[in-house]
Amino acid sequence: xxxxxxxxxxxxxxxxxxxxxxxxxxxxxxxxxxxxxxxxxxxxxxxxxxxxxxxxxxxxxxxxxxxxxxxxxxxxxxxxxxxxxxxxxxxxxxxxxxxxxxxxxxxxxxxxxxxxxxxxxxxxxxxxxxxxxxxxxxxxxxxxxxxxxxxxxxxxxxxxxxxxxxxxxxxxxxxxxxxxxxxxxxxxxxxxxxxxxxxxxxxxxxxxxxxxxxxxxxxxxxxxxxxxxxxxxxxxxxxxxxxxxxxxxxxxxxxxxxxxxxxxxxxxxxxxxxxxxxxxxxxxxxxxxxxxxxxxxxxxxxxxxxxxxxxxxxxxxxxxxxxxxxxxxxxxxxxxxxxxxxxxxxxxxxxxxxxxxxx
Numbered sequence: 001x002x003x004x005x006x007x008x009x010x011x012x013x014x015x016x017x018x019x020x021x022x023x024x025x026x027x028x029x030x031x032x033x034x035x036x037x038x039x040x041x042x043x044x045x046x047x048x049x050x051x052x053x054x055x056x057x058x059x060x061x062x063x064x065x066x067x068x069x070x071x072x073x074x075x076x077x078x079x080x081x082x083x084x085x086x087x088x089x090x091x092x093x094x095x096x097x098x099x100x101x102x103x104x105x106x107x108x109x110x111x112x113x114x115x116x117x118x119x120x121x122x123x124x125x126x127x128x129x130x131x132x133x134x135x136x137x138x139x140x141x142x143x144x145x146x147x148x149x150x151x152x153x154x155x156x157x158x159x160x161x162x163x164x165x166x167x168x169x170x171x172x173x174x175x176x177x178x179x180x181x182x183x184x185x186x187x188x189x190x191x192x193x194x195x196x197x198x199x200x201x202x203x204x205x206x207x208x209x210x211x212x213x214x215x216x217x218x219x220x221x222x223x224x225x226x227x228x229x230x231x232x233x234x235x236x237x238x239x240x241x242x243x244x245x246x247x248x249x250x251x252x253x254x255x256x257x258x259x260x261x262x263x264x265x266x267x268x269x270x271x272x273x274x275x276x277x278x279x280x281x282x283x284x285x286x287x288x289x290x291x292x293x294x295x296x297x298x299x300x301x302x303x304x305x306x307x308x309x310x311x312x313x314x315x316x317x318x319x320x321x322x323x324x325x326x327x328x329x330x331x332x333x334x335x336x337x338x339x340x341x342x343x344x345x346x347x348x349x350x351x352x353x354x355x356x357x358x359x
Contacts, residue, residue, distance in 0.1 A: 011070045012139060013146035023135060024062055028055040034127060053108065060100045061132055068092045069139055079147070086140065093136060097129050158219065158324040161317055201239060207232035211263075219325045219351055223295070224256040230266045237273055244283040245273070255290045258345035261321045267314040268297045268341050276302040294331075294342040301339050315341070326350045 008015050032038050032054040038047035069089060076085040101124065190198045211229040227249070234247050247269070269286060276299065278284045286299045315332065322330050322344065331342040 011073050013143040016139070019138075020062065020066075024055070024058050027062070027131060027135065028058040030131065031058060031128065035124060056108075057100060057104055057128075060104060061097055061128070062135075064096045064100065065089075065093055065132060065136055066139075068096070069136065073143070079151070082144075089136065089140070090133065093132050094129055097125060097132055101125060101128070154324055158321070161320045161324060201236070204232040204235040208236065218262060219321075220259040220346060220348065221262045222256065223251070223258045223260050223345065226260050226262065226265050227251060227256070229263075230269055233266050234269060241273075241278050241284075244278050244280055246283065246285045248285060248287045250287065250289045251295075252290060255345065258293075259347055259350070260295065260343060260345060261318060261325060264318045264321070264343055265295065265297065267318060268343075271314055272297075272299045272339070275304065276300075277304055278302075290345070291342070293345050295345055296340060296342045298338055298340045301334070301337060318343070 005015055005017075008017070028051060032051045036042075036050050036054075038050035041047075042050065072085045072088055072092075076082075076088075186198065186201055207229065211225070211232075231249075234245070238245050265288075272284065272286050276284050282302050284299060284302060286297065289296045289298075315330075319330055322328055326344070326346050328344045328346070328350065330344070331340075333340040333342075
């Protein structure tokens with residue numbers, strides 16, 4: 001941790017090498033000045049010896065507390081854990097200073113014998129605790145500042161990819177071929193079927209657009225809402241493809257209250273329809289399951305002979321939103337025969353906390 005620059009920046013928020021070196025020297029001189037003022041009251045060689053004792057205690061206190069800071073940040077890294085982490089750090093500072101004072105004085109007494117006379121602990125400990133707390137507060141301030149900047153940046157990125165997903169989905173559903181196919185399908189329903197079926201088709205189309213517009217303001221939506229949206233989308237597509245397109249929904253009622261990134265399931269279904277042959281000779285089956293608290297979408301690969309290479313924009317958008325909103329990743333598997341995407345099911349608590357990023 002002392003040598004690795006990347007690790008120092010990761011857990012401390014900045015490269016603290018020179019802060020450590022200069023800080024320890026300054027604090028050791030301040031400590032000596034407060035309790036001995038050795039360079040005024042004693043000969044130079046004795047002053048150096050006294051200052052060395054202050055330097056020894058300062059180094060021990062600094063690096064022990066610094067290590068505790070890193071351990072606490074590994075365990076309590078969310079904004080919501082700040083109060084708990086700071087209180088534990090204060091307790092650690094007091095405990096460390098007391099233990100270092102006791103053990104250090106005993107060690108130095110053994111080393112120097114009667115020539116070593118420690119200053120009364122009652123006089124020393126309170127100022128040392130205050131100085132140590134003030135120094136470690138700099139670490140906390142830097143850490144908070146860096147996390148705040150990171151959270152603001154991630155929040156903006158999350159907003160951008162959510163809006164982009166909304167725009168991409170709207171763009172896809174507003175493309176001329178989609179509207180042409182939809183209107184043709186609606187005309188056929190009106191000509192060949194009852195008014196009720198035509199009304200249902202329009203209702204499903206309305207559900208699709210309503211969900212797209214409403215989901216732009218949220219980071220997560222319930223699986224129940226996402227499934228309803230996706231079924232409305234599939235209903236429109238089955239009017240076009242008939243029995244050649246089938247979706248096997250294996251989702252239990254208990255899983256419906258889990259959270260998911262909006263429009264992620266619908267985008268996966270759209271990708272399956274877009275990139276695979278759907279015909280009477282080659283019907284397409286998409287299977288949706290809940291496995292190990294993940295929503296698993298699987299379909300057999302039936303590539304179109306004339307299709308362009310996939311840009312994977314939809315998948316990249318889902319990946320980015322999951323990473324920015326929850327810090328979790330999706331799983332994509334393609335063995336040449338089947339295409340499988342697993343989306344983690346989330347809870348509200350999985351959502352990254354941006355409550356401190358007002359700016």
